[in-house]
Amino acid sequence: MMFAAAMAGVLAAMALTLVRALLGPTVFDRVLALNTFGTVTVLAIAVLGFLMGRPQFLDIALLYALINFVGTIAILKYLQYGDLGASGESPDAGESGR
Secondary structure: OHHHHHHHHHHHHHHHHHHHHHHOOOHHHHHHHHHHHHHHHHHHHHHHHHHHOOOOHHHHHHHHHHHHHHHHHHHHHHHHHOOOOOOOOOOOOOOOOO
8 A cells, every 4th residue: 555655656756747847947957857757767667566566677667767867968968069979078179289
């Protein structure tokens, strides 16, 4: 019963983060809301695995957490530089002696 209440709380948190993702005033608020949604989804998978008696769901939750992290970093890098292949250094960084 207690884990069913935890699952209800996780679903409520997912709904609230979706609202923030849709109504966020800036693009960074939306990215943060989607990252939070991914984190709460990891919690939902873990709780669901416990409720169903399937500990294999923890492996799926860990894989989803990794994908969520890498995806968030990729989105933020794209928003910062406009290219995923950018090194992050300015083009004039090596020419300071001229």
